[in-house]
Amino acid sequence: MTHTVMGQRRKNGELGSWQSILNKYTDPTSKNIIARTRLLYGVAIARLIALWIGAAAILAIIPFAIHVASKTQQKRAAAEAKAQQERMAATAKAQQERMAATAKAQQELEILKHKADQNDKEAQWLLGNYLDNHGDRHGAKNMWRKAGKQGHLLSQLKMASVLVDRLDDSEKSTWYEMAANQGNCYAQMQLGDMNLKNIEDIIDTNITISKYAGSSAEPKEWQIKLMDEYRESAIYWYEMAASKGDSEAQYKLGNLYLNMSRQSWDQYEEQILLKDKAVEWFRASAKQGHIESRKTLDALGIIW
Numbered sequence: 244m245t246h247t248v249m250g251q252r253r254k255n256g257e258l259g260s261w262q263s264i265l266n267k268y269t270d271p272t273s274k275n276i277i278a279r280t281r282l283l284y285g286v287a288i289a290r291l292i293a294l295w296i297g298a299a300a301i302l303a304i305i306p307f308a309i310h311v312a313s314k315t316q317q318k319r320a321a322a323e324a325k326a327q328q329e330r331m332a333a334t335a336k337a338q339q340e341r342m343a344a345t346a347k348a349q350q351e352l353e354i355l356k357h358k359a360d361q362n363d364k365e366a367q368w369l370l371g372n373y374l375d376n377h378g379d380r381h382g383a384k385n386m387w388r389k390a391g392k393q394g395h396l397l398s399q400l401k402m403a404s405v406l407v408d409r410l411d412d413s414e415k416s417t418w419y420e421m422a423a424n425q426g427n428c429y430a431q432m433q434l435g436d437m438n439l440k441n442i443e444d445i446i447d448t449n450i451t452i453s454k455y456a457g458s459s460a461e462p463k464e465w466q467i468k469l470m471d472e473y474r475e476s477a478i479y480w481y482e483m484a485a486s487k488g489d490s491e492a493q494y495k496l497g498n499l500y501l502n503m504s505r506q507s508w509d510q511y512e513e514q515i516l517l518k519d520k521a522v523e524w525f526r527a528s529a530k531q532g533h534i535e536s537r538k539t540l541d542a543l544g545i546i547w
Contacts, residue, residue: 364390368398380405391418396425403433412437423480431484432492438477439499442470474503485524490531497524497536 352373358366371386384405390398403418416437422430445466453460462470477499484492497520504517522545528536529547540547 359386359389362389362393364393364395364398367393368395368401371398371401391421394421394425396422396427399425400427400430403430423483426487428484428487428489428492431480432489432495434480435477435484435492435495438473438480441473442477445470474499485527488531490528490533490536493524493528493531494533494536494539497521497528497539500524501539 355366355370355373359370367386367390371383371390374380374386375383384402387398387401387405391402399418399422403415403422406412406415406418416434419430419433419437423434445462446460449460449462449466452458478496481492481496481499485496500517500521504514504521507514507517522540522543525536525540525545526547529540537547
């Protein structure tokens with residue numbers, strides 16, 4: 244019954260709303276000045292309490308935050324100090340290892356030099372390589388030359404390979420011949436190539452002279468004799484390598500015989516003999532899988 248009456252009174256606007264009550268106490272013209280003052284004080288005090296609580300919380304957190312930051316900084320500093328110590332230790336260890344390696348290398352170099360002075364051809368070869376790797380080609384050639392003269396095969400080949408000037412062909416030929424006489428197929432092939440190159444040089448020289456002097460490009464008698472000597476020498480060295488089964492030497496020897504047979508067109512029997520030799524070497528090379536030899540035999544219409 245009571246609730247029904249109050250609801251009816253609220254509906255009629257007799258009780259009023261909370262906003263009207265608040266306005267009643269906060270209105271400056273209201274007679275309830277004491278109540279209004281008390282309400283304002285209460286709000287101010289509530290705000291002060293809230294500010295105090297916030298400040299207290301901040302003051303409580305600051306020392307903890309400082310402590311955490313300090314601990315973090317200490318850990319970071321300790322980690323950096325440890326890392327620095329490890330780096331310094333690693334650097335010192337690496338430096339010691341380098342010094343030890345350098346000292347060992349220097350000791351080995353002194354031993355190598357001593358052996359080379361005692362005419363140890365292997366030591367001379369190794370010392371020559373060391374000097375060459377360090378920019379001393381003159382000293383390296385001196386060591387290789389000494390070892391090569393004692394029959395060191397690699398030194399002989401190295402001496403021949405570093406003589407790139409045509410003026411050094413005579414010395415280069417000498418070194419290759421020393422290696423070839425030890426059965427080295429590469430040196431034997433190089434000697435064969437050099438002899439054929441000498442024949443080509445004679446032909447090219449005659450062509451050049453005839454072009455500017457208006458003379459015949461046909462070789463002179465002494466040139467023909469010299470070319471025959473070069474050709475026989477090329478055959479000799481190619482056969483040395485070919486007889487050991489070198490397929491490239493077999494191909495070059497076959498090619499040389501084939502060219503000779505084509506130049507002997509007025510001597511039928513010799514032409515047939517030379518061509519048979521060429522085919523023999525082409526077949527030997529082709530059986531080892533040499534592509535050019537197979538192509539040549541196919542061009543000649545011969546089964547390989």
